[in-house]
Amino acid sequence: MTDERRTRLSPDERRAQLVAIGVAALADRSLDELTIDVISQQAGVSRGLLFYYFGSKQGFHREVVRAARDGLLRATEPVLELSPLERLHDTLSNLVAFVREHEDTFFSLVRGAASGDRQVREVVEQARALQCERVEIVCRELGVPDTALLRVGLRSWVAFAEQALVDGVLGGRMSPDEAVDFLERSLVAVVVTVDPEQGARLGDALRSAVVESPAQTPDAGLVPGLA
Template sequence: MPDPRRARLSPAERRAQLVATGVNFLADHSLDELTMDVLAQRAGVSRPLLFHYFDTRQGMHLAVVTMARDSLLVASEPRPELAPHERIRDTLLRITEFVQQHPRTFHSLVRGIASGDPAVRRVVDESRDLNADRLLEAFTELGRPDTPALRVALRAWVSFTEETLISLVIDRDVAPETVVRYLEASLDGAIAATDALAL
């Protein structure tokens, strides 16, 4: 007999519930393991219903990755009331704590989709661009000119940070405060290096 609580959900609420179930799956599994059958079983719905909401497995993956990415972006939203250096440190600490609390989800976002659908990869790349833009705003506030060299350094440093978080937080369980100090030092080095590039 159908669950009456599920019947009361609007289509938008039902879809959001299904996507959230997929994001929760990433806590213990890779994105590649998330099939329509697995999600249907986890959500307690029929497989045809999933195809109604997502059309394809790729569409379902795209929705799940988008929600996971947005959760990370919300958790690391810079606090505009803080001074630039303090804002960067605060943001790094919250990102590190997010990774500590959701290691498999972060790992799936950064590495699990590397060979996946181009649309899914684009969702993750968009988050990297946004994080680089957030840093750019802080450094221009500090008086750094907005140059191509600065943008290259910040975008590259965002990717460096992802690998650092996997290696230090997920693989080695290094304390967040220690990771943040390391990331701050590496960011200072990346910014200083832009002086050697006439762009």
């Protein structure tokens, strides 16, 4: 009995374990297919325990999506020491690498935006807002005026980039280098639409830039259950 108590997980550890199992399970099934029965069977716990920790299937889904979101954001964290264009290229390279490494997780995260659960959608929207903010910072540092229209354009580009990654990378239609180049050029096109003069300058700078920093492979350990 003493040994059993010593190895028994604390509530926080058990909760984290269940979320990690849920994130890992996204490799084999969609978020909608991530049921309490499936997770309780894989974790070797009762259904009641999952309801105790998460309240409902939707509550569990929210925590799984939040863990996947946080892993994506950490894996694509901008390296502030890089110049703006190098930082953009590095971030996009890491994003493509994450998508290739965790295909089903990324797909489920993107599709979480269409979830019937409002709080699940909010989790995904928080990730989109931060990704948009990262690109806004690059644009401002490159001299692109911060306008309401630019923010609308960049927010639209984030959604466009997600779909491009699903169709191009997950669909096998683009190599990693092609995907990064496509995302960079599409971003320039957005800026050109908003501000033709600044967009042209950004395009010229991007074409002439020599990016020396290699893409960094996201650390699977950043997200529990991603391997």
